[in-house]
Amino acid sequence: MPRTELTAIVDRVGRAALAKEMSHGCTVIDARDVDALSMVRRGALLIDVDLRDIDQVRLIKDNLPKADDDRIRIVAVERGSHRCEIQARGLGASDLLKRPWSFADLSRCLQRHANRHTEAISLEAEEIQREPGGSSILSAAIELDRLFTALTANGALDLASVEQAGDQVVGAVAEVGLAKWLDSVRRYHKSTFQHCLLVTGVLTTFGHKTGMRKQDVLTLTVGGLLHDIGKAQVSTDILDKPGKLTDEEFAEIKKHPLIGYDYLRKQNLIAAETLAAVRHHHEYLDGSGYPDGLTGQQIGDLTRIMTICDIYGALVERRSYKEPKSPAAAIEILTRMARDGKVEYELVKALERSVAA
Numbered sequence: 001m002p003r004t005e006l007t008a009i010v011d012r013v014g015r016a017a018l019a020k021e022m023s024h025g026c027t028v029i030d031a032r033d034v035d036a037l038s039m040v041r042r043g044a045l046l047i048d049v050d051l052r053d054i055d056q057v058r059l060i061k062d063n064l065p066k067a068d069d070d071r072i073r074i075v076a077v078e079r080g081s082h083r084c085e086i087q088a089r090g091l092g093a094s095d096l097l098k099r100p101w102s103f104a105d106l107s108r109c110l111q112r113h114a115n116r117h118t119e120a121i122s123l124e125a126e127e128i129q130r131e132p133g134g135s136s137i138l139s140a141a142i143e144l145d146r147l148f149t150a151l152t153a154n155g156a157l158d159l160a161s162v163e164q165a166g167d168q169v170v171g172a173v174a175e176v177g178l179a180k181w182l183d184s185v186r187r188y189h190k191s192t193f194q195h196c197l198l199v200t201g202v203l204t205t206f207g208h209k210t211g212m213r214k215q216d217v218l219t220l221t222v223g224g225l226l227h228d229i230g231k232a233q234v235s236t237d238i239l240d241k242p243g244k245l246t247d248e249e250f251a252e253i254k255k256h257p258l259i260g261y262d263y264l265r266k267q268n269l270i271a272a273e274t275l276a277a278v279r280h281h282h283e284y285l286d287g288s289g290y291p292d293g294l295t296g297q298q299i300g301d302l303t304r305i306m307t308i309c310d311i312y313g314a315l316v317e318r319r320s321y322k323e324p325k326s327p328a329a330a331i332e333i334l335t336r337m338a339r340d341g342k343v344e345y346e347l348v349k350a351l352e353r354s355v356a357a
């Protein structure tokens with residue numbers, strides 16, 4: 001599992017506790033909603049219900065899909081109640097949250113989970129580590145995992161770590177070259193992280209080859225790592241769906257720029273132009289993009305660069321159902337989009353020179 005999605009199963013009592021501690025960041029399901037219970041597929045689970053209500057506990061147990069090893073089940077219990085603890089274990093609890101629980105308690109549980117993922121990533125990525133630029137890919141992937149977990153749990157952003165990971169990417173791409181770096185990234189199996197890593201590498205190269213100052217290259221690189229952070233709130237069933245999305249699924253995906261922007265803005269650490277790029281990287285100059293339908297001059301330089309590097313990254317991505325486009329084919333598509341008035345022609349030309357160099 002690439003990150004911690006959180007689903008909370010609550011009754012009246014649990015709903016009040018959740019409302020007090022968390023403003024957003026999880027899917028909330030009513031404990032008696034059998035259909036919703038049976039649809040829970042991924043991520044971490046928080047169960048906060050009256051465990052003395054045996055019928056309700058049975059209903060949850062019977063309708064939740066079977067626990068798998070990859071999932072954390074956090075169950076809220078009355079402090080000191082053995083009976084509740086037994087019921088919680090019966091629900092497959094991997095962690096107990098003693099009432100009254102706080103956001104910090106929940107975060108600690110989720111962090112333990114994130115650490116386990118980090119270890120899993122390290123094991124899975126041993127092969128990647130041996131590739132050109134591999135250790136920087138791994139650092140950036142671990143950072144993405146932390147970022148996605150932090151957003152999901154509404155936790156704090158560790159900007160210093162993101163910048164450190166960005167710095168490593170800048171160094172690695174400069175050392176091995178974009179083509180080799182992209183080749184290594186394409187071996188990375190988590191699709192959203194692969195995409196973010198590809199886009200980050202493309203942005204780094206663009207900044208470097210167009211002669212930007214070191215600090216500006218780092219701004220682009222950090223922007224690349226952050227740009228799709230809002231996808232932490234979009235189900236991986238939708239993000240990884242092979243083939244065409246339904247209108248409802250596409251509407252879900254289209255929420256990610258605003259989710260990412262809202263989270264980052266609250267952190268008070270991110271420069272305004274990076275925030276704008278996170279919010280507007282799917283806007284087009286002709287006003288046909290989202291979420292705000294901006295046009296021409298309303299779209300800043302950093303955002304324009306982010307948009308074309310994002311599209312380039314998506315085109316050269318490897319997915320289980322599609323082979324990556326060649327650099328030439330990706331540039332051809334972007335050139336057509338520029339001719340249609342969607343993206344800036346000069347920037348596409350600059351990207352073409354950057355990736356060819």
Ligand SMILES: [Fe+2]
Nearest residue numbers: 227228281282
């Ligand atoms: Fe995006």
Ligand SMILES: [Fe+2]
Nearest residue numbers: 199227228310
């Ligand atoms: Fe993207």
